[in-house]
Amino acid sequence: MQLPEAEHLIATLAETMRPRVTADTCLVGIHTGGVWLAERLHALLGLSQPLGSIDVSFYRDDYAAKGLHPQPQGSRIPFDVEDAHIVIVDDVLYTGRTTRAALNELFDYGRPSRVDLAVLIDRGGRELPIAPSFCALTLPAPLPAGQNLQLERDATGALTMRLIHA
């Protein structure tokens, strides 16, 4: 598969979001790729609220089967969630389970007025009724389960998409 260029997708995603965000919109990136992406979107969209981040390790639905992730990063929500417009940002949308976990976690901080989901790539394969509000690229056919698509960041801060065969 020809991998799309991440930098190009980020610009597309920001333009898709622009008409639907205000200066008070709050972004929350999901560790780790989503946090990098949220940093970019935050700058491109000129948002004024500080950036949030979520590590869903403590909310995953496979904890009972797989145990705790060995190095949880923790979550940082540096704004008031109550009545805020929040966009959850992730690099790749797959089963929807991570988004479910992030939503649950977010609501433990307060009741937002609206929550959207922005992703760079929708790879298909949903297992929950979750759909992105903003998406730069939807793959024409779902990626096979053994493959993993993720965002990577090099030393200069440049972002690229990488396909990993498990």
Added chain:
Amino acid sequence: MRNPQLNKHGELQHLLTLDGLPRAIINQILDTAAPFTEVAEREVKKLPLLRGKSVFNLFFENSTRTRTTFEIAAKRLSADVINLNVATSSTKKGETLLDTVDNLCAMHADMFVVRHESSGAPHLIAQHLENTGRDHIHVVNAGDGRHAHPTQGLLDMYTIRHYKKEFHNLTVAIVGDVLHSRVARSQIAALTTLGVPEVRVIGPRTLLPTDVEKMGVRYCATMEEGLKGVDVVMMLRLQNERMNGALLPSPQEFFKVWGLTAEKLALAKPDAIVMHPGPMNRGVEIDSAVADGGQAVILPQVTFGIAVRMAVMSMLGGSH
């Protein structure tokens, strides 16, 4: 022989002692504890990890701080917590420890937090669970006799790491009644495992184990010698309840020689931190001016204790 605290995948199965616990596991606990510290600042101070699990606090010996912080930790992880008041329980009517455990297992316990006046009691319970094929049930030692108090040792390591960042360049002094202290044993085991190059113990020879040097520490006969240039001062409580016979002249005499005063603390590095596992005997092992002073991190220790206990319980709850 397999480490009885780890399962066949090398994950934490029980937390019984820090003696022999691999450095990687200790670091994993400390790393896991860090994000738990911010849960207290949320609107909903709860995480769903132990939802639907039952944690039994089995305290055969009195404790307020430890039992309370274990209870808070378990509740923040959404577990159901059952506190057993053992003073009024069946043990007093003659039930054995393992019969008590079997009965609680029949009530579908998932985790036991055990404090016992006999060294080895939590280990006995863990072995019993394993021998009877109930390896989905976990045991946390909350202090057994003079043996170990691993979560206290871990929260102390978390506190040191929080203030000092690294372990490899530190000099740490442990002061007071090492002989009766399970806290000191756990601290020494953890400090050694984490690579602290110099651990000193200071105290009257009557309150130190005879073979204290074999624990990898340096014995210092005076406060002046022991406190000089240290980064961390870990005070111990004088354990009157564990003493048989006359080991000490009087609390006043003890304070005069071994009590931590501002004057003695001045021998340590200017940025040295002062720790105490609590409860403090003011005017016996520590002067109020030090306990309430700017170098004391005694109350942060208590707060960190909740996060560290959450880390231990969430790692146990997720191991198989």
